[in-house]
Amino acid sequence: MAPNDEKDAPLLPWDNFSNWVHAICVVTFDLELGQAMELIYPADRELSERERTNICYLAFPDSNSGLMGNVQFHFRIRQCPQSIALNPRPAFHTFNSTCPTSIQTEDGYLYGYVYFRQVKDRTLRRGYFQKSVVLLSHLPLVSLFTTVLELVAPEYFDTGEASLEAACHHLDQWPPPTPGTTLSLPLLGTLVQVRIPSRQDKPGSASLTPSSPSHTSPGPPTILVPAPHETEAFRVLAPVLPHLNLLWELVITAEPLVVMAQSPTTAANTVQTLVSLITPLKFSGDYRPFFTIHDSEFKEYTTRTSAPPNVILGVTNPFFAKTLQHWPHIIRIGESTGSPSTQKHKIKKASALKTVEQKPGMYTKYKPHLQADKGLVKRLLKGVQTGRPVEVQTALLRRHLLELTQSFMIPLERYVASLMPLQKNICPYKAIPSLRPFNPDDFLATLELYGPQLTSGIRGDWEGLYRRFFRSVNFSVWFNARYQEVSDKLSALHLQALCDADLGRWVNSRSEVEVVDMVLRLRSKLTDADVLPVSQHTREQLQAHLNTLFMALPEDLRSVLHAS
Template sequence: MSPNNDKETPILPWDHFSNWVHAICVVTFDLELGQAMEMIYPADRELTERERTNICYLAFPDSNSGLMGNVQFHFRIRQCPQSMNAHTRPAIHTYNSNCPTSIQIEDGYLYGYVYFRQVKDRTLRRGYFQKSVVLLSQLPLVSLFTAVLELVAPEYFETGEASLEAACHHLDQWPPPTPATTLNLPLLGTLIQVRIPSRQDKPGASSLTPPSPTHTMSGPPSVLIPTPHETEAFRVLAPVLPHLNLLWELVITAEPLVVMALSPTTAANTVQTLVSLIAPLRFSGDYRPFFTIHDSEFREYTTRTSAPPNVILGVTNPFFAKTLQHWPHIIRIGDNNTGSPSTQKHKLKKASALKTVEQKPGVYTKYRPHLQADKGLVKRLLKGVQTGRPVEVQSALLRRHLLELTQSFMIPLERYVASLMPLQKNISPYKAIPSLRPFNPDEFLGTLEQHGPHLTSGIRGDWEGLYRRFFRSINFSAWFNARYQEVSDKLAELHLQAVCDADLGGWVCSRSEVEVVDMVLRLRSKLPRAASLPPSHPARDKLTQHLHTLFMALPEDLRAVLHAS
């Protein structure tokens, strides 16, 4: 992503709003049309017909569970190319540059945060009031927008459209979503305090402290959201806790996975939690926290003519039990998801067993984990349940374990990629920028005995086999491409510095015209990079001086040719 370079563009209406939210929609159930979009705010927000249709179906629970009252969940959809912005907003570029890669905005996707209400109403022909408020955003800040809707939706159901308009105007006053900054976000008489994590943060830490009692008494009521991107990991994963390492392996190798649950809340939170298992590594496959049979990509994901795609789906409709029974990995969550692990109910079963016992909770897979399960962690967490340890503390323990596991896996890879970078002494201003040595899987695996995960993790198993599987996954290719780009940018920066420090005045005296012209062309190719540096950066003037020196050393006819080219 690159920002829109037009720095003189004036701030337009809804600019601040758009840094956080794309639009807020109201979806109702029409007796003749089914789900229908009743309104969209602000009214100028464009959605294609396909996007509207997907949002309408995803705004309602897709099951026969008879959910009554209020239900919150979220979904993720692919945007149509014509509705995507041509330029990245400066605030979004800043967000992506500073937040952890695992929660970066991804071009082409929108999140929908849903507050659905179903209550009996005899005045309606259908007998029920069924309506959803849907907040659309590019930001994957699940806890934050869940809290936002807890304020906005009930107010809308109580007082109508005017409250929605007021909420949007409050959102338009919010500062940009800047990582590493404590943000105070006023909304409908409540102050939301949030801190988006920064990639410079110590992993697993949160520096957001509760407001002082005196501030709370004198000001508006406060809502504190220390981790706006996270779900309550322990509560969500409790039913499948004994299979934690297995699930981590499936996610890090981007295996096709489907979560079958009775409610969209459970399905969506489970998928979102699974995706975060490998943080700080970014999950680069597709994922749909809530997916319905009406989705425009339904056929793409349910066809049996090709292997299932690298996607994690969350579903509730019983129809999926038959449609997706050919998928290699299936998690079925039972109805007693109360936050206490139930090792008896959620057992590991072969994938083929799903055909005969479709209703039994469990993890259905033929996958054999490469690593041994950490039974000590499960024991600590079960003891925490018995002693009444708070869910937040249980979740922190769980996430710390997963973070350490991912770091143990990735540190040897980071170290090996660093070794592929040429030494600084080999960066010459008179030669082209040196490139990285190619990634050699066998060479990397040969380093494991001396620098492998066993140095930082107590977990034993076939690490080499897991790495080989990881190398075939989209997570590896996305990670490596990003690291390759970072290292290439660093090399270009070092080379630019070497060129600026070089004595080209002395060098040009003993060079042929061909060599001088070649150097001129090389320096010209660096001008765009230098132009992107701050105006005060010495490289900008130095390059211009070098080019002038080289030009003056060439005959007049060659200068004219170079000026014209």
């Protein structure tokens, strides 16, 4: 389908809905079956048996029946191969090509956003009402979907299935999730206003500010979601603030890490915040904001016969203290005691974590390569004492982490740019020159002149950290993406060089074999032009060159080429 045809194509049922949400499920507790799926909306959404089972277990707090009232959290599961759509949605392609890489959708993964309610109910045999509304989506927009469920789930618990059907029909009216555009999304009598960040945004800039109120008519109430993909980083990280640089190093090198918390909300928000520590770099390891002992991948993650996988897990079941005590890095978060200055989360050796160990802390043998920025922690703690708003504290924290990641990545970006051949070496009559290979030692030799010290005041063994980073999945995914970008740029420059070449003159001094070879190359280039950032004018020039060469060939050769 051509890009312009997409707008004119008739919308199929639930097309708009599917751009945002895969399905909404209700999971209940059945005395005979345990956790069971009560309904899926829309009804035609297919989930494999394994997916259903995982969703059911992840929809309730794990081994923590003392949580009463309403609890919200989220999880992330691997889809079964047969569940993954063969034809990805155009809206996802647009989303991924225009949003920051750190929030792109990923093939084969679904996010589940949960609203769990547990209240005493004497009319039920068990004595408790236990039910969860679960919104499944491919989009990692935690704050947005948490807000959506705050509207949808209580309405469902109060009025039943009809309200869920109404909510889904409202979702089906939503425009596509377009980064960089302020969207007003109607839902059950409320407007949810959101702006998904764009790749063109200045890193760290505010996503959304309230629009001026209209004086003509009051209209429906509006809920603002300023950062739809983020958690409140300061509130989440308050217990582990002194270990911020250590955690940043563990995440950027994709080390196996487990977060043990009292509630699924704390576990999930901590894991989600950890993977965002290295923004704008994408965390490319696996992560499970909430993970239970019933998960189909439990054995894979808890086996002692091989090294722990590169995954960040959020757990609440005390059983994990025993099954994961061989993991190299463990964060145990205790009950919140209010001010972060009173939290005693000390670093302890990983071997100190015994089954009975309940003390909050950071358990690891890892020695950070970089020195801690004590000034940041002091500023944040002073902010607590002076009553600085949490949003401002979070902004300070995120700015520090953003600058740290940028200081780390800028030398790498500069080195990769230096591997690109000079534009003057691109010849229209020769093959496209390739990128020179990445050489870690050559890169490290550039650090003295162009290293992170130019933009960061943090001291330490940057070289040792880079060497560790080169062995991580974060580096390989980042470099492969950069390599593809540079290759596409070289192809686009080569296309432009072909367009600017005087092929009419060139053909006069060439043999038929050379002309035929150029015809075939130009045909291939025209195909490439469909996926490269080149203008319509460039395509037309290429077609004109192709026609010129074609007409310079004898008629019998033309007919052969025409038929091929």
